[in-house]
Amino acid sequence: MRITRRETFNAAHRLYRPDWDDMKNMEVFGKCSNPRWHGHNYVLFVTVEGSVDLQTGFVINLKELSRIIEEHVIQKLDHKNINLEVDFMQGKLASTENLAIGIWQQLEQPVTDAGGSLFCVKLIETENNFVEYFGS
């Protein structure tokens, strides 16, 4: 059984490598490398896998899962600049893939502590693209 909680955040970012010149960044990342930033309404789906607790009928209490995501992910990302302000993204390219991995790493331990098993982090960047990370 898998249960999924949806959360949203809005953030600014850009795709670029400081060790590449502007022409190379533009060639690979296109307009996503704009040095003055752009941004997205990100939609995050966090899926926890497990058996159903006989007492509660829950895989995990969604109030608790929502609180964990809020504390460990949303407060760090919402209305932030992903490149400049998010501790777990420092030194990383701010691609959707790397952001999903970072979110996984933020959530894995607290979800485990709450008795759940993190199964998937799905991150929608635009209506036309999303990534799914399953941990390693």
Added chain:
Amino acid sequence: MRITRRETFNAAHRLYRPDWDDMKNMEVFGKCSNPRWHGHNYVLFVTVEGSVDLQTGFVINLKELSRIIEEHVIQKLDHKNINLEVDFMQGKLASTENLAIGIWQQLEQPVTDAGGSLFCVKLIETENNFVEYFGS
């Protein structure tokens, strides 16, 4: 190859355990334990897995799959009280998880009889949460 049919139903429910007092029910289930009920527009995705029939180009005929879901699930749940009126939920906590398991048990045999193999029951309770059950 997997094929999925979407159906919807509207129902009332509450989350509570009769062997817990109100305070305990409120602590675990929050406002979802309101004794006077609340409800949802549930969205159900039923996925059948199989190979493509060479005669029809179908994994399963969706007209038949839709009829099965209508007869075994929607007629029992739509505009009903899940706690009080749904035979396959009697004696169970009316959580989304348990409801998805109950729906799986309703569908597994008739889908098999129709030559398909039930793969997943996905049940959306609100825009912010859903469960997926794959059968044990």
Added chain:
Amino acid sequence: MRITRRETFNAAHRLYRPDWDDMKNMEVFGKCSNPRWHGHNYVLFVTVEGSVDLQTGFVINLKELSRIIEEHVIQKLDHKNINLEVDFMQGKLASTENLAIGIWQQLEQPVTDAGGSLFCVKLIETENNFVEYFGS
């Protein structure tokens, strides 16, 4: 200029008239008259009309509009039984139309007090039907 805030709530209700017998209620309201209730994920769009404040660039501050809707509407409706528990629906048929009128009456004064002018209450009951009320 019009600005709209979306909010959601989940509630139980039934459509029936106590002065009609069950057969008449069933004839007019169908399965929506089920005496053991059913429910919906309601989606509410509140639209305020006005000119843009030169200081803030806002027709109305959405934080304030959201707080007003939360206090006067969502807290009274979310996870409630519309027929039994909602003060402003007492003695009224719990149709989507009447609920939208009730929500308008809840919001009109506080929105005015916040310097705005309520333009429309749009209430979505299911993906297949919604109502819009413009006040009188």
Added chain:
Amino acid sequence: MRITRRETFNAAHRLYRPDWDDMKNMEVFGKCSNPRWHGHNYVLFVTVEGSVDLQTGFVINLKELSRIIEEHVIQKLDHKNINLEVDFMQGKLASTENLAIGIWQQLEQPVTDAGGSLFCVKLIETENNFVEYFGS
């Protein structure tokens, strides 16, 4: 008869007044005033009103309307910083209201030149808020 074309763009912005100090900006605009920017997937609906051309069956040719929006709006906004890079937003608060007015002013003349009459610019900032501008 009204016809509407949907387009999308992603951009960064912040809400703030340079003549207010940080505390005042934070008080009024909250986290939207973050000096390091945040961003959105904006969704734009442009509505043109008119009679149906007997030759084409169109109010306006959507290929032409789409080209106008692309040239006058999307190229200026997509993957841009609204505060720093968009000519028609210079010196204005980057609120959704002001952005919708700016988009209207960009589109009014070219839509008229194409034989149409601009009726409404609807701009969705997040799933929870949008504005509609009807020109003056």
Added chain:
Amino acid sequence: MRITRRETFNAAHRLYRPDWDDMKNMEVFGKCSNPRWHGHNYVLFVTVEGSVDLQTGFVINLKELSRIIEEHVIQKLDHKNINLEVDFMQGKLASTENLAIGIWQQLEQPVTDAGGSLFCVKLIETENNFVEYFGS
């Protein structure tokens, strides 16, 4: 008060004028003029305006409105070729605008007979374009 019912249908069509040659049709209608047809999942929103009936709490009974739309519109359009098979579109360009006008003309009398007043026919052709017709 306005109430809206959503219905869907799938149909094939093409945009072309028999009195224009292929080059002219292609110039104006582009790939929509493909002589071997293409098609859409149309989404139809029918809005009825009126006061709330004190007996029922309804502007119009949605069961009745749905039946009217089914009989007068959906049965004629669903899984049909709009150019070849739909009586009320004979001799007309199969544009979304003309289709919305045709649907209005199909619905106006039966909605009036049911005690309602047709306010708007909104017809979505793709996620990027739709029309709204208000009658005349």
Added chain:
Amino acid sequence: MRITRRETFNAAHRLYRPDWDDMKNMEVFGKCSNPRWHGHNYVLFVTVEGSVDLQTGFVINLKELSRIIEEHVIQKLDHKNINLEVDFMQGKLASTENLAIGIWQQLEQPVTDAGGSLFCVKLIETENNFVEYFGS
């Protein structure tokens, strides 16, 4: 890690077998066998699986993936008749299942050439049904 790109196309089709008579086709395929065609707004999700490139932060560059889908799938299907005009569907029943298999076969080699590994083709025919093909 999986990354998904969404694309859309509109096409006409019908379900039928030339070796069955009309009655048999109607019995199995219902109104989908209408000889004058119907059509859909298809939504296509192409999922590529792989590890994250350390240089770019990408599993695959979405600009490249989008170009591949455009060239090998969309140009062949958009505004076309699937039965009559699509080379890779010749001689096949135009079911959603067969179309997804055909799309997979179009994409597998070019995605591999671009350094990716095709994981899933998901094809939505209507809001109520979709298929997923994983290759083989």
